[in-house]
Amino acid sequence: xxxxxxxxxxxxxxxxxxxxxxxxxxxxxxxxxxxxxxxxxxxxxxxxxxxxxxxxxxxxxxxxxxxxxxxxxxxxxxxxxxxxxxxxxxxxxxxxxxxxxxxxxxxxxxxxxxxxxxxxxxxxxxxxxxxxxxxxxxxxxxxxxxxxxxxxxxxxxxxxxxxxx
Amino acid sequence: xxxxxxxxxxxxxxxxxxxxxxxxxxxxxxxxxxxxxxxxxxxxxxxxxxxxxxxxxxxxxxxxxxxxxxxxxxxxxxxxxxxxxxxxxxxxxxxxxxxxxxxxxxxxxxxxxxxxxxxxxxxxxxxxxxxxxxxxxxxxxxxxxxxxxxxxxxxxxxxxxxxxx
DNA sequence: CTTGCTGCAAAAGTTTTGCACACGT
DNA sequence: ACGTGTGCAAAACTTTTGCAGCAAG
Numbered sequence: 001x002x003x004x005x006x007x008x009x010x011x012x013x014x015x016x017x018x019x020x021x022x023x024x025x026x027x028x029x030x031x032x033x034x035x036x037x038x039x040x041x042x043x044x045x046x047x048x049x050x051x052x053x054x055x056x057x058x059x060x061x062x063x064x065x066x067x068x069x070x071x072x073x074x075x076x077x078x079x080x081x082x083x084x085x086x087x088x089x090x091x092x093x094x095x096x097x098x099x100x101x102x103x104x105x106x107x108x109x110x111x112x113x114x115x116x117x118x119x120x121x122x123x124x125x126x127x128x129x130x131x132x133x134x135x136x137x138x139x140x141x142x143x144x145x146x147x148x149x150x151x152x153x154x155x156x157x158x159x160x161x162x163x164x165x
Numbered sequence: 166x167x168x169x170x171x172x173x174x175x176x177x178x179x180x181x182x183x184x185x186x187x188x189x190x191x192x193x194x195x196x197x198x199x200x201x202x203x204x205x206x207x208x209x210x211x212x213x214x215x216x217x218x219x220x221x222x223x224x225x226x227x228x229x230x231x232x233x234x235x236x237x238x239x240x241x242x243x244x245x246x247x248x249x250x251x252x253x254x255x256x257x258x259x260x261x262x263x264x265x266x267x268x269x270x271x272x273x274x275x276x277x278x279x280x281x282x283x284x285x286x287x288x289x290x291x292x293x294x295x296x297x298x299x300x301x302x303x304x305x306x307x308x309x310x311x312x313x314x315x316x317x318x319x320x321x322x323x324x325x326x327x328x329x330x
Numbered sequence: 331c332t333t334g335c336t337g338c339a340a341a342a343g344t345t346t347t348g349c350a351c352a353c354g355t
Numbered sequence: 356a357c358g359t360g361t362g363c364a365a366a367a368c369t370t371t372t373g374c375a376g377c378a379a380g
Contacts, residue, residue, distance in 0.1 A: 031334060031379050053369080067337045072370060088253040088310065091260065092345080093369065108296060111305055119296060128311050131273060131284060137313035140276055144309045145253065146293050148302035196354050196359060218344080232362045237345060257370080258344065 017100055024081040038064045039074045049087055049097050049116055088143050106144040112153035182248060182265055189246040203229045204239045214252055214262050214281055253308050271309040277318035
């Protein structure tokens with residue numbers, strides 16, 4: 001409520017993640033470079049799902065230029081550090097989301113508009129653990145993606161049908 | 166039980182699917198070519214999940230040569246005809262499975278060995294429909310993929326740890 | 331100062347496309 | 356015959372890699 005920008009929940013999130021990444025890198029004998037810091041910042045600024053190229057474009061727009069190669073290399077490290085994780089939306093391109101400290105999410109994807117809605121589904125984790133146990137697997141993660149047609153796309157479809165008929 | 170090969174469950178499956186594809190093509194004003202028939206046969210011969218290039222190699226080995234481009238074009242039609250569907254295993258390459266008349270399957274993937282186990286999970290369809298309804302979506306399909314470490318890979322890991330320690 | 335990192339451009343891998351010719355209906 | 360389909364090779368796209376110079380610890 002003060003004039004000066006107060007620390008937000010986001011700030012509280014940003015500080016530790018930067019530290020966590022730093023610690024991860026140190027443990028692996030890797031370096032915390034300005035490029036890696038910039039990329040982590042860009043990732044933290046993304047509210048939902050993102051792609052490598054999207055990150056590149058947005059960083060260029062913000063004059064935080066980093067090469068494509070470095071983005072790909074850093075995304076890999078961020079995944080190893082469990083800060084982000086891959087979301088399988090389509091098989092053409094990799095999609096990521098900030099996942100540190102978040103429960104795994106399900107995704108509802110509109111096949112017409114590509115709109116993506118995240119939802120929680122804690123019961124999936126139980127189902128995962130049960131199935132892993134049945135097959136002797138050690139669970140790592142899981143993905144649940146639902147494909148459907150969004151209300152908006154449904155309206156568009158109906159409009160088309162009227163024209164056709 | 167006779168000497169002549171009796172009709173198998175597979176034969177019963179193959180006949181209608183070929184007919185179904187044919188009908189689908191006719192409806193779209195497309196042609197049922199020998200290449201499309203050969204590709205459908207190759208797909209029907211696959212018990213589980215397959216990739217485009219795998220199909221190409223196997224067809225070459227069986228002297229049923231078709232071009233890469235035709236395989237990709239035909240896989241697209243088979244998906245439109247709902248005979249196969251895409252399985253999201255990784256974001257590098259498309260994976261498919263014969264899906265006609267089968268209930269949607271979940272997949273348990275070993276992150277070390279890439280072994281894939283299919284499992285049924287009817288409750289997922291209910292969950293899907295419930296979530297679609299909540300968001301006003303018209304359900305199309307869904308995917309549930311679990312990542313874990315298979316028993317074999319676990320043993321290999323333990324062996325490594327012993328060596329390291 | 332040593333080791334790892336970056337950017338660039340080229341390579342690699344999958345999927346798509348343009349075009350001339352061939353084939354199903 | 357007509358309109359589609361096929362094969363080929365090239366293009367398109369995402370991701371990876373080799374290398375020379377640069378920067379972090």
